[in-house]
Amino acid sequence: MRLYALNRSAAEQGLAVGQALTDARALIPDLTVHQAESEADAKALKALADWCGRYTPWTNIDGDDGLWLDITGCAHLFGGEAGLVDDLVRRLRKLGFTARPGLADTPGAAWAISRHGNSPIANPADQDEALAPLPVEALRLDPDSALLLQRLGLKTIGPLLDLPRATLERRFRSPEEGEAVLTRLDQAMGRRDEPLSPLHPIPAFTARLALAEPVLTAEGMEAVQDRLLARLCRDLAEAQKGARSLTLHAYRVDGEVARIAIAMGRPARDPRHMKRLFQERLETIDLGFGVETALLTADLVEPLLPRQIALQASDRRASNDAIDQLVDRLANRLGEPHIRRLQPNESHIPERAQRRVPATRDSADWADPSRPRPLRLLDRPEPIEVIAEVPESPPKQFIWRRVARRVLHADGPERIEPEWWRQVGQPVQERVRDYYRVEDREGRRYWLYREGLYQAEGQSGKPAWFLHGVFG
Amino acid sequence: MTIPLDSLSPFPHGPPVKLFWRRAALTDLRRKVAAIEGRPPQYDNVRHALPDKAVPITEAGSPIWRFGVEAIDGALPDGRLANTGLHDITADAYGDGPAAVGFCLALLRRLQATSAGTGAVLWCENAQAAREFGGLYGPGLAALGIDPARLVLVTVGRDKEVLWAMEEGLRAATLTAVIGEVTTADFTASRRLSLACADSATPALLLRHHRDTTTSAARTRWRVAARPGVADDWDARAPGRPRWSLELTRCRGGRPGSWHVEWNDATGDFRLAAPLADRTAAPQPAPVRAWGGPHLRRAG
Numbered sequence: 001m002r003l004y005a006l007n008r009s010a011a012e013q014g015l016a017v018g019q020a021l022t023d024a025r026a027l028i029p030d031l032t033v034h035q036a037e038s039e040a041d042a043k044a045l046k047a048l049a050d051w052c053g054r055y056t057p058w059t060n061i062d063g064d065d066g067l068w069l070d071i072t073g074c075a076h077l078f079g080g081e082a083g084l085v086d087d088l089v090r091r092l093r094k095l096g097f098t099a100r101p102g103l104a105d106t107p108g109a110a111w112a113i114s115r116h117g118n119s120p121i122a123n124p125a126d127q128d129e130a131l132a133p134l135p136v137e138a139l140r141l142d143p144d145s146a147l148l149l150q151r152l153g154l155k156t157i158g159p160l161l162d163l164p165r166a167t168l169e170r171r172f173r174s175p176e177e178g179e180a181v182l183t184r185l186d187q188a189m190g191r192r193d194e195p196l197s198p199l200h201p202i203p204a205f206t207a208r209l210a211l212a213e214p215v216l217t218a219e220g221m222e223a224v225q226d227r228l229l230a231r232l233c234r235d236l237a238e239a240q241k242g243a244r245s246l247t248l249h250a251y252r253v254d255g256e257v258a259r260i261a262i263a264m265g266r267p268a269r270d271p272r273h274m275k276r277l278f279q280e281r282l283e284t285i286d287l288g289f290g291v292e293t294a295l296l297t298a299d300l301v302e303p304l305l306p307r308q309i310a311l312q313a314s315d316r317r318a319s320n321d322a323i324d325q326l327v328d329r330l331a332n333r334l335g336e337p338h339i340r341r342l343q344p345n346e347s348h349i350p351e352r353a354q355r356r357v358p359a360t361r362d363s364a365d366w367a368d369p370s371r372p373r374p375l376r377l378l379d380r381p382e383p384i385e386v387i388a389e390v391p392e393s394p395p396k397q398f399i400w401r402r403v404a405r406r407v408l409h410a411d412g413p414e415r416i417e418p419e420w421w422r423q424v425g426q427p428v429q430e431r432v433r434d435y436y437r438v439e440d441r442e443g444r445r446y447w448l449y450r451e452g453l454y455q456a457e458g459q460s461g462k463p464a465w466f467l468h469g470v471f472g
Numbered sequence: 473m474t475i476p477l478d479s480l481s482p483f484p485h486g487p488p489v490k491l492f493w494r495r496a497a498l499t500d501l502r503r504k505v506a507a508i509e510g511r512p513p514q515y516d517n518v519r520h521a522l523p524d525k526a527v528p529i530t531e532a533g534s535p536i537w538r539f540g541v542e543a544i545d546g547a548l549p550d551g552r553l554a555n556t557g558l559h560d561i562t563a564d565a566y567g568d569g570p571a572a573v574g575f576c577l578a579l580l581r582r583l584q585a586t587s588a589g590t591g592a593v594l595w596c597e598n599a600q601a602a603r604e605f606g607g608l609y610g611p612g613l614a615a616l617g618i619d620p621a622r623l624v625l626v627t628v629g630r631d632k633e634v635l636w637a638m639e640e641g642l643r644a645a646t647l648t649a650v651i652g653e654v655t656t657a658d659f660t661a662s663r664r665l666s667l668a669c670a671d672s673a674t675p676a677l678l679l680r681h682h683r684d685t686t687t688s689a690a691r692t693r694w695r696v697a698a699r700p701g702v703a704d705d706w707d708a709r710a711p712g713r714p715r716w717s718l719e720l721t722r723c724r725g726g727r728p729g730s731w732h733v734e735w736n737d738a739t740g741d742f743r744l745a746a747p748l749a750d751r752t753a754a755p756q757p758a759p760v761r762a763w764g765g766p767h768l769r770r771a772g
Contacts, residue, residue: 323624323644338627340626342623344610344620366610366611373611375612376570376612403567442698469606470606471574
């Protein structure tokens, strides 16, 4: 067993990462040791990256123990770069983390300062000077290259910068190795681009509210949400966009982030509508010991052109909007798959003649069926037992769900042939169906069919009877 | 696979088929002529010249939602169904569930014919009820004269959710009607719906399970049972228009009563079923049960 990580006082007493536990115990007998849990660490680091969303939407994880934050355009919200760094370190300390911040113009320089520097912020004017005294390891080099550079006497970044590039490259065994070192050097100096990706996609529109006092009640949260919605919707209107999904992030005092999300069937930017969608979820949000920062992000945004206001309330478009909003409210509470519209489908097979489509989709026109169709169609036709069967005519009596029904009136047959183009290569061949509309002596009406033909009995088996639907 | 030649013809046998075709063609032609002349299709069959005084069939443009049958409208307060109230519909027995849905849709069709009925309709179904007799079928609705495209369907698992969705639909105040199917709804729930109806001036129809006997705050409460109908006008063997026995068990400000009505899909109107044609007046034998014989009786 070896040491995986150390706290400050252990390091001060001469222990090192990678040291055998027995050696460490020999040096310091009362050493406190915990089993390393790298998975839990990774999870905590990710949670911390999410937590940093309070400062910037662009956050990501760096290795096992670092975080990237791109604070471009965010620092002024916290009183400048120094204010942001102070705030970050202070809050992290409250959460029980020791942080080494590094802020610079390039990711490479920030990394170097945070891991090896003394002062957390590099002045853009003298970034070179800030980096010069740092060891070459600060350039994120692989250990072999760093060792080679040290053997060459290039212990810090300063001399490396002064060296002509061609000379530097020649000292390495392979051109690739030299090139890698130069790349890292250029990236730190801002001479070469270093593309990095954030953990979560950056939302196009956000509204953020820092609260002087933590909000503890649902009513308080509602007021916060109102202000965020108003701001976000104003931004959306300016950009002529509408949101399809929104997330409200509540950054709690204890470092947790509570989130609630809503989705809309069509792009919208009506704060009242969004508020109603949030309303129910807001009660479920756990405010803990209070919320100190709230963030509203529009995660999915689509173009939405401004429209003329309807002159009459009965305007068809206005009513369509109201239906869309109703559908959104139902979908957010009950789940989108539960809200459907019926749409005709080009097929003469009864069960394929309709489809259930999302309710926000524009519905196609239904043609009046020329043949009788039942009000309700069973998902799966139920086999029935037919008594007094006469070939090629409707049954005189049948048993469905254990009750015998005598047929008084019958209409049919309506022959429906299987769709042969679906049959190609299918092991089980669908059979011809003859549909009958029947009424029993109690006046109940059913839609029955016989599958298969009596003449074809030899080829495709005995005809079978099914009940497929009921009439009103 | 070879298909026998005669199976390719859709109706491979004799006279009833010809009759069937003729009937279909005739109905179709009448409908077309009526559409050209801009009047509701009429049927001139003597069997339907009933003693009941004719009331205008489709009251297009009129805001009054009613049956169009004097006997029934007369029993309702102000001679109409309340546009701003809840109406309960209960099937008389398990097997009458589809009849109750049919009646409900007939009322919806009457509502859509009025000037207040141009909007969308929210239909909230209980998934269990939908499994019982199947889900709503668009072509069948279209055949009844209801445009399935105007229907928003909500399918959920519990009564509570159905009632919530109905209330939410009523509060939107833009719908023509809200319809829900539940197994049971207590008085409080029906009261809530009634209030929402009144607030938004939207009618609601609540289809209840046949065994549900809880009290309700609805304006009217109907029990519906299927009744054997007469044969079709053009084919003595085919089922004709559906007939239902309606019982108005509760009606605030009206007179409870019961009627036998016949519904006409083509014109969208009710008629009182002629007493003579109504065979239910004669005592009905008990329904024949399967497994009736002792040799077939099963436990459970």
